[in-house]
Amino acid sequence: MSAASLKIYCPCLNPNSLPPPPNLPSSSYSYHEIHDLYFCEECDSIRCNRCVSVEVSGYYCPNCLFEVPSASVRGEKNRCARNCFLCPSCKNTLIVVPSDPPESADGRISSINTLGDPPFFLYCSHCRWDSAEVGITFEKPTSLANQLQKYEDSAPDNLEFERLKEHFEPFIRASSASSSVTHHLHTAQHIHSNPITAAASDALSRDVPGVSKYNPLSRSRVGRDKANRDEMPEYRSRMDVSLTGSDSANVENLLRIESPEEIATLEQRWINSWTSSVLTNDLKPLRIPLHSKKSKRCPTCRHILIKPEQKPQSVRFKIKISATSYLPLMGISLPFLNNPTTAAYTAKRSIRPGAMWEEDKNSTPNNPVMVGGRTYPFVLSFTNPMYDPIQIRLNVLRSPLPTITTTAPTDELGTAPQPEKRRPPFAITLPTFTFSVAAFAEAWEYDDEDGDGMIEDEYADLVDDRRHASASSRTAPGRGGKTKTVGVLEKKANTTYIGGEVVIGKEAKGDIKFLMMVTFTYRNDTVDDMDIGEEDGDGDGSPVRTTNPQSSSLANANKQPEIRTFSYYVVVDLGKIAQKSGEGSVDERR
Amino acid sequence: MQQPIYYSRNEYIETDTGNKVSRKAIIAGPQNIILGGKTIISNGAIIRGDLRRTGSGHTVVISLGRYCLIGEGCIMRPPYKTYRGNFNYYPMKVGDHVHIGAGTVVEAATIGNNVEIGKNCVIGKFCIIKDCAKIEDNTILPPNTVVPALAIFRGSPGRFVEELSESTPERVEAMTKQYYNRFVPMQDQ
Numbered sequence: 011m012s013a014a015s016l017k018i019y020c021p022c023l024n025p026n027s028l029p030p031p032p033n034l035p036s037s038s039y040s041y042h043e044i045h046d047l048y049f050c051e052e053c054d055s056i057r058c059n060r061c062v063s064v065e066v067s068g069y070y071c072p073n074c075l076f077e078v079p080s081a082s083v084r085g086e087k088n089r090c091a092r093n094c095f096l097c098p099s100c101k102n103t104l105i106v107v108p109s110d111p112p113e114s115a116d117g118r119i120s121s122i123n124t125l126g127d128p129p130f131f132l133y134c135s136h137c138r139w140d141s142a143e144v145g146i147t148f149e150k151p152t153s154l155a156n157q158l159q160k161y162e163d164s165a166p167d168n169l170e171f172e173r174l175k176e177h178f179e180p181f182i183r184a185s186s187a188s189s190s191v192t193h194h195l196h197t198a199q200h201i202h203s204n205p206i207t208a209a210a211s212d213a214l215s216r217d218v219p220g221v222s223k224y225n226p227l228s229r230s231r232v233g234r235d236k237a238n239r240d241e242m243p244e245y246r247s248r249m250d251v252s253l254t255g256s257d258s259a260n261v262e263n264l265l266r267i268e269s270p271e272e273i274a275t276l277e278q279r280w281i282n283s284w285t286s287s288v289l290t291n292d293l294k295p296l297r298i299p300l301h302s303k304k305s306k307r308c309p310t311c312r313h314i315l316i317k318p319e320q321k322p323q324s325v326r327f328k329i330k331i332s333a334t335s336y337l338p339l340m341g342i343s344l345p346f347l348n349n350p351t352t353a354a355y356t357a358k359r360s361i362r363p364g365a366m367w368e369e370d371k372n373s374t375p376n377n378p379v380m381v382g383g384r385t386y387p388f389v390l391s392f393t394n395p396m397y398d399p400i401q402i403r404l405n406v407l408r409s410p411l412p413t414i415t416t417t418a419p420t421d422e423l424g425t426a427p428q429p430e431k432r433r434p435p436f437a438i439t440l441p442t443f444t445f446s447v448a449a450f451a452e453a454w455e456y457d458d459e460d461g462d463g464m465i466e467d468e469y470a471d472l473v474d475d476r477r478h479a480s481a482s483s484r485t486a487p488g489r490g491g492k493t494k495t496v497g498v499l500e501k502k503a504n505t506t507y508i509g510g511e512v513v514i515g516k517e518a519k520g521d522i523k524f525l526m527m528v529t530f531t532y533r534n535d536t537v538d539d540m541d542i543g544e545e546d547g548d549g550d551g552s553p554v555r556t557t558n559p560q561s562s563s564l565a566n567a568n569k570q571p572e573i574r575t576f577s578y579y580v581v582v583d584l585g586k587i588a589q590k591s592g593e594g595s596v597d598e599r600r
Numbered sequence: 601m602q603q604p605i606y607y608s609r610n611e612y613i614e615t616d617t618g619n620k621v622s623r624k625a626i627i628a629g630p631q632n633i634i635l636g637g638k639t640i641i642s643n644g645a646i647i648r649g650d651l652r653r654t655g656s657g658h659t660v661v662i663s664l665g666r667y668c669l670i671g672e673g674c675i676m677r678p679p680y681k682t683y684r685g686n687f688n689y690y691p692m693k694v695g696d697h698v699h700i701g702a703g704t705v706v707e708a709a710t711i712g713n714n715v716e717i718g719k720n721c722v723i724g725k726f727c728i729i730k731d732c733a734k735i736e737d738n739t740i741l742p743p744n745t746v747v748p749a750l751a752i753f754r755g756s757p758g759r760f761v762e763e764l765s766e767s768t769p770e771r772v773e774a775m776t777k778q779y780y781n782r783f784v785p786m787q788d789q
């Protein structure tokens with residue numbers, strides 16, 4: 011299968027920033043699948059999960075799927091208060107079983123059986139951990155969290171937490187009035203936090219009035235509050251931390267163990283907030299942490315981009331402003347590389363898009379690879395989500411960066427590395443002219459009902475297209491003009507297929523990744539959709555860029571439709587260059 | 601560019617509603633199996649419609665929605681348990697646009713719409729997988745696991761990893777439709 015992929019750059023509130031070099035591992039945080047991106051119409055800008063503001067809009071248990079009202083989330087310490095527990099040993103969900111559970115044919119206890127005799131206990135159907143072994147049993151199979159309350163309440167971490175809360179309460183009450191003012195200020199400038207920090211700080215600032223939202227810009231506040239803080243009495247912990255979990259007890263335990271499994275792994279103990287015993291036998295079942303549904307807003311203009319439906323398991327959204335409704339959907343393929351059947355198929359039709367592939371010794375039919383010193387075609391597809399046609403222009407960025415990573419530290423002559431003298435490992439050819447992509451129409455949707463005719467057409471056009479598109483395309487060099495690989499290959503419904511070509515240098519290694527600027531223009535029928543755009547527009551994911559012509563035509567009667575342009579960066583990854591045979595293995599491909 | 605995925609024409613039977621069922625798949629108890637249409641059952645898949653609840657008469661054991669893919673060598677087997685001393689099988693319901701990777705064994709109770717399940721997974725008895733969830737390759741879901749909507753599960757035992765994007769419904773629907781359209785018979789020589 012092909013490793014080819016396309017990712018879009020999100021400038022994350024820094025509209026003039028250039029995208030980072032695509033071949034650096036650290037750059038992966040800047041490039042996203044189109045499906046992971048949002049689009050703010052107000053700001054005419056791409057937004058990603060790293061730059062949107064996130065608010066929790068509801069909590070639910072990921073196991074019993076019950077919605078938990080925000081009011082009780084705090085009291086229940088963000089965990090399910092029903093019958094949902096994690097296995098302390100493997101983190102699987104535990105089930106409740108009666109004493110002497112009926113075993114099924116394969117020896118596993120397979121169901122939650124509320125019949126049977128007490129005492130009941132919790133059982134892991136994955137690792138067979140059971141709570142009776144650690145001394146936890148229940149008189150009835152319901153309200154387990156309640157029955158476990160006594161264990162939880164007396165746990166040292168819980169006691170310490172309660173004591174901390176008591177200690178801070180007077181201070182919080184005293185400062186809550188003044189901080190509610192600053193709280194609002196902070197909401198407005200609260201722009202640069204990741205979703206987790208934001209969700210946590212939102213929850214914290216709501217539940218604990220004295221705590222303001224986390225905001226990297228507001229560190230200076232600390233100075234102002236200092237005076238206040240000094241008035242607080244010193245806190246003394248319930249017990250001396252240095253005395254808990256004493257080593258001598260551990261040594262004794264270690265002396266007695268007979269197998270390494272008796273010691274809990276670090277991972278098993280990791281989520282404990284308190285020094286705990288190292289013995290597996292002392293691990294306790296954990297109430298399942300709640301999950302949340304989240305709303306997302308544009309960090310700049312605060313317009314809402316995602317608003318989920320209330321119902322916990324609904325995958326519908328009251329508002330969903332996805333980038334897929336605004337940017338053309340792009341696809342990429344290496345037609346003669348990924349699909350050996352296709353190669354055979356096209357060969358049969360004697361299209362022969364370049365004789366250079368067919369005798370490629372590294373490229374067995376089941377393992378097609380790209381090797382240095384050759385030329386390969388690739389196909390980019392652009393599908394228009396809008397009700398108006400768009401014009402697209404591509405601009406490959408010929409950056410100096412490949413020399414950094416793809417050339418060996420010393421060349422054959424042993425001369426000092428001089429980046430500008432090195433040859434780039436590969437060269438990309440893509441059409442530089444503007445091409446159009448037809449408008450989206452509901453009727454296209456029916457295309458998938460009438461079968462497979464389109465596939466043949468694509469390849470037929472490789473030949474036919476020359477007739478009517480020759481003015482805007484060229485044949486690949488060194489080809490004798492037999493077939494076309496660069497240019498507009500086909501237009502079908504609201505999709506346009508663009509052929510490109512990559513020439514790989516003889517000694518090239520590494521990934522074939524390049525940056526491309528995509529610029530598209532579209533007609534905007536409204537005078538100024540900034541004013542018309544209502545905050546909570548419909549977010550059903552359908553194309554919405556074109557606003558309703560009826561409503562705008564009155565205000566718009568005398569004006570020409572406005573032509574708008576939008577540009578963004580896309581990193582195209584065509585896959586790895588395989589090492590030549592004799593130079594080493596070809597295993598690096600993946 | 602939609603590259604075709606070819607199969608030999610005589611290898612698959614195409615039904616009136618566009619289901620494509622491999623002749624090399626084992627469909628046991630076909631009268632108890634419902635295929636929604638445009639669903640592909642690949643070579644070597646085993647679907648146990650014969651494991652039905654005791655009793656007489658017609659019953660649905662396994663139902664699959666539209667645009668599903670049951671990968672090569674998959675086993676779809678209804679879950680069972682002993683309740684009040686009686687051993688019984690329980691029906692399995694799979695929604696629309698569900699892809700199941702090669703070599704995966706499924707004994708789930710329900711699988712929602714737009715669900716992607718990877719290769720070589722074990723989906724234990726009475727698992728419930730909600731809409732638009734994703735199970736990564738080689739994941740083991742123990743019996744009774746609940747996978748919430750839009751969640752990714754991975755590992756053994758399968759655990760929550762992260763949430764999927766809000767546009768997953770459209771993405772998976774388009775992907776499954778496209779896959780069906782690409783899955784075409786090889787032209788005769």
Ligand SMILES: [Zn+2]
Binds near residue numbers: 021056058059060
């Ligand atoms: Zn961003």
Ligand SMILES: [Zn+2]
Binds near residue numbers: 073075092094298
């Ligand atoms: Zn729960």
Ligand SMILES: [Zn+2]
Binds near residue numbers: 135
């Ligand atoms: Zn376990």
Ligand SMILES: [Zn+2]
Binds near residue numbers: 309
């Ligand atoms: Zn905005």
